[in-house]
Amino acid sequence: MPVVFVAASKLPTPFATFTMSGFLEQETGREHVVLSLGDVSDGAPVLGRVHSECLTGDALFSQRCDCGSQLEAAMRAIASEGRGVLLYLRQEGRGIGLMNKIRAYELQDGGADTVEANERLGFAADQRDYAICLPMLEHLGVKSLRLMTNNPRKVKALTDMGIAVAERVPLHTGQNPHNKLYLATKAGKLGHMMGNEHQSEVDPA
Ligand SMILES: [Zn+2]
Numbered sequence: 001m002p003v004v005f006v007a008a009s010k011l012p013t014p015f016a017t018f019t020m021s022g023f024l025e026q027e028t029g030r031e032h033v034v035l036s037l038g039d040v041s042d043g044a045p046v047l048g049r050v051h052s053e054c055l056t057g058d059a060l061f062s063q064r065c066d067c068g069s070q071l072e073a074a075m076r077a078i079a080s081e082g083r084g085v086l087l088y089l090r091q092e093g094r095g096i097g098l099m100n101k102i103r104a105y106e107l108q109d110g111g112a113d114t115v116e117a118n119e120r121l122g123f124a125a126d127q128r129d130y131a132i133c134l135p136m137l138e139h140l141g142v143k144s145l146r147l148m149t150n151n152p153r154k155v156k157a158l159t160d161m162g163i164a165v166a167e168r169v170p171l172h173t174g175q176n177p178h179n180k181l182y183l184a185t186k187a188g189k190l191g192h193m194m195g196n197e198h199q200s201e202v203d204p205a
Helices: 055-059 067-081 098-109 114-120 133-140 152-160 180-189
Strands: 003-012 017-025 031-037 046-052 084-089 144-148 164-169
Touching: 003 031, 003 133, 017 133, 031 067, 031 133, 046 067, 055 067, 067 084, 067 144, 084 133, 098 114, 114 180, 144 152, 152 164
Parallel strands: 046 084, 046 144, 144 164
Antiparallel strands: 003 017, 017 031, 031 084
């Protein structure tokens, strides 16, 4: 097992009181968290978000990206449905780490876009790894996801890992004057869907 379950507790938030389950990735020592709400093990597709850590966006209110508002929108959506899971993966800066993210921001301050900056630092545009998701979902008894994301590549990455995605649910939030270029780059270079599309794009697997 790449990750082991450690403990679970309640986590009261402004949106709902979630159950927080902690998992340890043994190879790297990274600590991941799943917030869950309601009965997610009944077999029906579960509203879910796979969110990669973004310290600047999630905790420091950065407007360079849309992570913080996407995290909040996902937690609100799960709360209003009364059922869902949020996987919070500790892979900062699309997997390059916080210091390298700051280096990339420095290059972006000098005019590079987010993809060019990562490549100039010697990283692929997206180094995230979703292999840890499956054992976490299995632990919680989740059989398939209605995945909240604008990123069709994430849907593919997860289905390639054996995770059933019944539907992609778009998340449209968090656009501001500072991240306009960043979001346009994600749409243009990384294939994110920023329109108002809302349809099932993946067959139930
Ligand atoms: Zn971010």
